[in-house]
Amino acid sequence: QRVGLMAAGLVLAACGKQEPPAPAPVASAPEAASAPAPTPAKVYVVGTDAAYAPFESQNDKAEIVGFTIDVVSAVAQKAGFEVKFVNTPWEGIFNSLQQGDRDLLSSSITITEERKQTMDFSAPYFDAVQLIAVKADSKVARFDDLKKLKVGVQTGTTGDEVVTKLLGKTSSNVKRFESTPLALKELEAGGVDAVVADNGVVIHYVANNPDAKFKTVSDSSFAPEQYGIAVKKGNTELLDKINKGLADIKADGTYDRIYAKYFGAAPSAAAPAS
Numbered sequence: 001q002r003v004g005l006m007a008a009g010l011v012l013a014a015c016g017k018q019e020p021p022a023p024a025p026v027a028s029a030p031e032a033a034s035a036p037a038p039t040p041a042k043v044y045v046v047g048t049d050a051a052y053a054p055f056e057s058q059n060d061k062a063e064i065v066g067f068t069i070d071v072v073s074a075v076a077q078k079a080g081f082e083v084k085f086v087n088t089p090w091e092g093i094f095n096s097l098q099q100g101d102r103d104l105l106s107s108s109i110t111i112t113e114e115r116k117q118t119m120d121f122s123a124p125y126f127d128a129v130q131l132i133a134v135k136a137d138s139k140v141a142r143f144d145d146l147k148k149l150k151v152g153v154q155t156g157t158t159g160d161e162v163v164t165k166l167l168g169k170t171s172s173n174v175k176r177f178e179s180t181p182l183a184l185k186e187l188e189a190g191g192v193d194a195v196v197a198d199n200g201v202v203i204h205y206v207a208n209n210p211d212a213k214f215k216t217v218s219d220s221s222f223a224p225e226q227y228g229i230a231v232k233k234g235n236t237e238l239l240d241k242i243n244k245g246l247a248d249i250k251a252d253g254t255y256d257r258i259y260a261k262y263f264g265a266a267p268s269a270a271a272p273a274s
């Protein structure tokens with residue numbers, strides 16, 4: 001009986017301790033009040049699919065980092081606005097812009113005619129091209145060799161587009177994945193014969209996963225692509241700021257420094273100027 005009473009007392013004590021949750025909203029007030037913000041800059045929410053190293057990915061501390069993050073942060077700093085990066089699955093990313101959940105998207109997004117119908121893009125800030133990843137002992141030598149093979153892509157990417165075109169819309173050999181790393185993992189596991197994705201991400205993955213024993217195969221039939229930052233159609237106010245910031249960081253050497261940090265050389269040395 002005693003034990004029962006004591007237990008009851010403990011339960012009551014525990015209940016009493018659980019009361020505090022209510023004041024929680026109040027607790028955030030002092031934080032905001034203590035923040036020294038003379039002219040609070042507008043904070044724009046940036047959607048990015050952070051499974052795309054070295055462009056956008058999450059580090060050990062779950063912080064979103066990468067080339068894109070450095071570029072957009074530098075652009076924002078120049079243009080006088082603040083940004084908050086929010087990890088956003090690729091498959092819902094364009095919709096999140098449409099719905100107003102994100103103010104801009106920076107996710108290694110290739111500027112395409114089709115996408116331009118539904119959103120506005122900044123000036124291009126990075127050149128890319130599709131690249132094939134296969135096992136080191138694969139006989140694949142060109143894109144055409146993938147016609148009868150199982151090919152992994154990230155759903156709804158430009159890689160998906162080119163592979164779907166080659167294999168056919170109804171082909172069950174196009175294996176679509178939520179993220180590019182998942183497609184590459186499947187290649188390692190032998191579930192697909194090849195993966196087609198943006199060169200920068202494929203090169204980074206191959207270099208950092210030597211145990212996967214991959215090689216890359218390029219093909220001159222792949223069209224050149226350019227990444228742009230997307231805003232909601234008609235949001236010229238934000239787009240102008242972004243383009244101004246981009247031009248400024250290109251002019252003052254900031255862009256080249258960021259580029260060299262991730263890709264080891266100035267863009268002009270690595271790719272023909274566009």
Ligand code: ARG
Pocket residue numbers: 048049050051052056090107108109110111154156157158159180198
């Ligand atoms: N550049 C390609 C495209 O626009 C792939 C981009 C995927 N980006 C990402 N963060 N998953 O379709």
